[in-house]
Amino acid sequence: MTTRREFLKTGLAGGLLLNVAACARPSENGGRTVVLSALIPVMLAGALPAEGAGRPELIVRTLDGVERAIGGLAPATQKEIGELFDLLAFPLTRMLAAGIWSPWPEATPAAIGNFLESWRHSRFDLLKSGYAALHDLIFGAWYARPDTWAAIGYPGPPKVE
């Protein structure tokens, strides 16, 4: 498939990993929720309240926002995003490509942070663009919500009568 090859310009190593992940494709979205639930608190550290009853609810709302954002992308892009999360969700490729050795819910913030930095500064374009997709989806979902605006001094849109 052209799209898969495009996403995998990294060459052989990346291609092998994705093929492994695709063969072991987890149930639709099942893997994505687990991965995002682990990634969101780390990506949003400093923005998400560190503790308190509201925190799990905010993570869920961010997750919903990410799902909505993915739903608004072109089908070909949605497919690529699906491949990205397959890669992260399947244990073997999670370990090899992301360096996350424990299942996502047990991964420490430090391990997840190392994963984000390793992809962000990777020499492979595929991994850099994977990091960028996670970054844009999670921050976009967070700052789209009016309840996040007070913390950044944004008054929201003016009233037009």
Next chain:
Amino acid sequence: MRDPFREGLAAGWKHVDASQLAVELTIEADVVIVGSGAGGGVTAEILAAAGLKIVIVEEGPLRTSSDFNMREAEAYPDLYQESAARKTADKAINILQGRCVGGSTTVNWTSSFRTPPRTLQWWQSAWGLKRLGVDAMAPWFAAMEQRLHVGLWPIPPNENNAALARGATQLGIPVAVIPRNVKMCWNLGYCGMGCPTNAKQSMLVTTLPAALTKGATLISRLRAESFEFSGNKAVALSALAMKPDGIHPSGIKVNLRARHFVLAGGAINSPALLLRSKAADPHGLLGKRTFLHPTLISSGLFDKPVRAYAGAPQSVYSDHFLDNVAVDGPLGFKLEVPPLHPVLFSTTLQGWGEAHARLMREFANSQTILALVRDGFHPESRGGQVRLRDDGSPLLDYPLNETYWEAARRALLTMAEIQFAAGARWVTPVHESATGYNSWAEAKRGLAELPLAPLRCRVVSAHVMGGCAMADTPQRGVVDDEGRHFQIENLSVHDGSVFPTSIGANPQLSIYGLVARNASLLAAALTGKAKPAIL
């Protein structure tokens, strides 16, 4: 607040939301126009005024001022191509393009520049477009400036723009005020999410209402899929109704027949439609030489609030680094600023976790400059290429080469120097390895060493041009200077895809002016009436 478009619909304008169709349709018209943005809107008004029966096909939804609630969460998925996340094939460039009735004119930031004289002169000398001289084009720009109420912005700039003016002036770099296509503008700052007060003179409040009043039909949520050709003529356009989600076809087809077809889907979708249709392309030019003004971003922090979300988004610019270099030499750039809103800013800004949160907490004190690089003139600046994915959707390859990065480094240096001169206490390029600088001296050292590469240095675009280039001969262009396709006799291209290079300025007025000329010529050709006196 009045909503003149809804009033027009109530008064009997013909609009079909194709997502609501339950049965297949066949529609006949004199002219079918694909796309309702700058090119499609102007064409519709002029052809409808000539008495022709017009159908306008738009893939995006019809949204009007009552819908424009200034929320990014709704505006981006609703009004932009691919939820404002359209990207080049390697994901290195994010592209903002409208996809709604009015196209990009519904969501642009209103900057209205004539095609720079040096660009027109280059087209004359390098592309054989002898008839598109500065003097010949001037009346068309003047006519569209009047039609769309283009005028120098009379209100003082917001602090985001004022900082560009202050810093540049401090350094002896001349700046100027931006002409905007607005009427009784409230100076809100939300042009990018659709104008809630109908002040912006987009196609949604000008040419499209004029065409609809003359009896034109608008069909929204209808994707032009492919042309059917017979010999050297297009006989029909096959189109797919979209579901209300705007993403998936509903399964209902619409078949459009016309004497003449005008393609105005923008510089990615227009060449893609011709590629899907396997249109004649004997010289292999279709979809090639697509330009973006690939844009660099520099963000600074100020002690005082900047509030870059409020006030006219773009009111100050500098062409100093375009005007004082050879047009085909090392790439020049135009300096402007973008409006900042939480989603656009947070997704563009580098980093994650506490580092990102810290920058976001200073959102209101952030000032950002853009450098729009003029591509398509230097022999090594050949732009990108539109091709098709397996599912027929368009994909733009745009390699960023050393010629580009050399200009990018100069641009990042220039923007940082201006921001420090304007009073910034901290400046960073939007770049994954940059941690920011506390002084111009520090920035100068740091930026000289910064590795510049795709997906490390953030590059964005809101100006897509080229792919169906006009030229004097079929050997080097897809259409002639009137937008007429060289091989398909009843097909014209009326959008930014006809530009043989980038414009070197925000392109909307370049499209309006050229299309006003070409639609007038087309109207004369189709009706047998006299050409406009202006020609």
